[in-house]
Amino acid sequence: MPKGDVVSRxxxxxxxxxxxxxxxxxxxxxxxxxxxxLLGVRSVEVVGAGDVPAGQIRTAAQVPERRAxxxxxxxxxxxxxxxxxxxxxxxxxRSWPSTIEIAxxxxxxxxxxxxxxxxxxxxxxxxxxxxxxxxxxxxxEFSLSEVAPDNPETRxxxxxxxxxxxxxxxxxxxxxxxxxxxxxxxxxxxKTVRWGNAEDSxxxxxxxxxxxxxxxxxxxxxxxxxxxxx
Numbered sequence: 001m002p003k004g005d006v007v008s009r010x011x012x013x014x015x016x017x018x019x020x021x022x023x024x025x026x027x028x029x030x031x032x033x034x035x036x037x038l039l040g041v042r043s044v045e046v047v048g049a050g051d052v053p054a055g056q057i058r059t060a061a062q063v064p065e066r067r068a069x070x071x072x073x074x075x076x077x078x079x080x081x082x083x084x085x086x087x088x089x090x091x092x093x094r095s096w097p098s099t100i101e102i103a104x105x106x107x108x109x110x111x112x113x114x115x116x117x118x119x120x121x122x123x124x125x126x127x128x129x130x131x132x133x134x135x136x137x138x139x140x141e142f143s144l145s146e147v148a149p150d151n152p153e154t155r156x157x158x159x160x161x162x163x164x165x166x167x168x169x170x171x172x173x174x175x176x177x178x179x180x181x182x183x184x185x186x187x188x189x190x191k192t193v194r195w196g197n198a199e200d201s202x203x204x205x206x207x208x209x210x211x212x213x214x215x216x217x218x219x220x221x222x223x224x225x226x227x228x229x230x
Contacts, residue, residue, distance in 0.1 A: 040066040042098035050106055052086040060084055061092075063100050072100060085129040110161065111140045111175065113147040122147055124161075126154040140172045140185070156180040156198045163201030165209070196222025 044063045046054040061077045074092040081090045081102060089105040107123035112135060114120075121130040122142055126149045135141075144153050157175045160183050164172075174186040181197040191212075195204060204221040211219050216229035 040068050040098065041072060041100055042066070043100075045095065045099055045101045047101060047103040048105055052084060052104070052106055056084065057081055057087075057102060057104060061100075061102055069094050069096065069098065069100075074100070077102065088123065088125075109136065109139055110158075111142045112136065113142045113144075120147075124158070125149055126151070126158050138170075141174045143174055143176045145178075152180040153177040153183075156183050159198035160185075160195050160201055163198070163205055165205060168205075168208075190217070192218045194218065194220040194222050200224060 041063055042065075044058050044061065046057050049057055060080050060083065062080055063077060064072065072094070074094070077100070078090040078092045081087060081092070081104065086106050087104050088107045091103045093101050093103070095101045107121075107127065107129050109121045109130075110124040111122045112119055112132070113122050113128055119132050119135060120128045121132055121136070121139075122128055126147060128147050142154070142157065144151070144157070147154050149155070157177050161169060161172075161175070168187075171187045171189070172185045173188055175183070176185065177183045183195040183198065184192060185195065186192050193208060195201075203224045207224045207227050208219060208221045211221065211227050211229060214229050218230045220228045220230075
């Protein structure tokens with residue numbers, strides 16, 4: 001057999017062995033990553049927890065201890081944590097080599113809702129999320145028949161609240177709305193503002209600013225072209 005053919009066959013054989021070893025190496029690494037605890041979960045870090053205890057978040061998360069990091073279902077963990085009433089947003093990520101990080105944003109109270117027998121906190125999106133035993137100071141009451149993100153009156157109140165200048169919004173003690181078009185609120189001074197619907201809120205806010213320089217108890221900007229004071 002010519003020497004050149006022997007060399008070529010030898011090279012071909014080496015290439016095959018290298019290919020086989022490469023595949024076996026990849027399979028070995030995949031096995032270690034996916035089916036052993038060598039790179040498994042050893043800790044769960046919670047970021048952003050305040051009113052909601054970190055322990056409660058870890059319990060709700062149900063992160064499987066020692067499970068291979070790549071096999072941990074981060075979406076499922078996020079869904080479980082999001083069911084905690086006080087949590088607004090959740091982001092779950094892997095922090096190599098062995099930590100699952102759960103970053104949460106808690107709901108910010110924007111008011112209270114009194115059912116007649118129970119007090120609840122309401123967040124900036126109209127979500128009723130926490131029962132409280134006493135009325136927190138500085139939070140306005142949502143005096144609506146129902147408070148919920150999909151409730152039309154709630155949505156109207158939330159939109160109006162967003163449109164108010166911050167210094168005025170901080171003075172509101174009570175929100176009312178029998179319909180989405182009849183939003184009104186009471187200020188700490190006892191004055192009442194009739195806002196109407198959530199449309200044209202920027203103009204209504206400008207008109208109200210000028211209107212409140214006049215004495216009165218009720219300020220009606222539901223029709224900003226024809227505002228009244230009584």
